Amino acid sequence: MILLLGGSGYVGTAFRQLLDTKSISYRSVARADVDYTQRDSLIHLIRETNPSFLINAAGYSGKPNVDACELHRSDCLFGNAVLPGVIREACEQTNLRWGHVSSGCIFTGAKPDGSGFTESDRPNFSFRTNNCSFYSGCKALGEEVLEGAENCYIWRLRIPFNNVDSPRNYISKLMNYDCLLSARNSLSELSDFVAACLHCAQNDVAPGIYNLTNPGDVTTEDVVEMISRHGLSNKKFRFFASEDEFMQVAAKTPRSNCVLDSSKAVAAGIQLPDVHDALEAAMKNWES
């Protein structure tokens, strides 16, 4: 049985759908049912339910976007940096294997040769580097809290998308914004991401950090071209002239745009289709 924290959220819902499809026994717990943010309550829950694995899909992501994290700093700090430490303590005390949904937004840019950051690179968009949003800083702190954690996976999700129209889906976001920021990014197809996490839970994958992005990277312009070609929108997309204009007009805090290297995950036997193929498939099967 898998214990799922944050199963009511966007990412948590994708976990529930996958577990339902595969008929895997799980218990999805909401804070309103059991306050899993308190270590002793969580330990009690683990002892009572005796799971074989715990998935932490809980956290504070800010709605409609990360700008909200600048206003709700204590929620953001608690949900993204303190809570992983609480779960670590509970899992280590009960000897439970577990995985934490982290984010690739703790990096900015790419390596000088254009390649992606690997799991051994230090985050360069964090409070340590003093250039980040409050959200990214908290996500990086959350990973620091988990340094040296036993039997723990840190799964980095990055700009999720899939074939279902939703305010949380990157493809929908691009179609709905008035004006777009030109950037190069790695992305995670959401069902590929949750399947990759489940693969870790069910197989003999070494614990540690995994960049779970679909291999490759795309520019905003690449994705917009696909949206138009697949007939998802006939809008004439507009772009900000520069990141400075984007910051002045549309954003309260800097955004992470980055390329990640997912070859460690692929070498561990985790299936992640190429990002271009995953985007094409999502748009071909688009559900409005």
Ligand SMILES: NC(=O)c1ccc[n+]([C@@H]2O[C@H](COP(=O)([O-])OP(=O)(O)OC[C@H]3O[C@@H](n4cnc5c(N)ncnc54)[C@H](OP(=O)(O)O)[C@@H]3O)[C@@H](O)[C@H]2O)c1
């Ligand atoms: N969505 C993205 O674009 C994205 C990208 C990269 C990484 N992530 C990470 O993925 C995780 C899940 O994100 P999500 O987009 O699924 O978020 P979400 O839709 O807001 O759901 C998160 C869930 O976490 C639980 N929770 C626990 N503590 C919380 C707190 N302090 N504030 C708010 N919710 C809290 C809530 O469930 P209950 O109250 O029912 O327990 C909530 O439903 C987060 O760690 C986020 O940083 C998300």
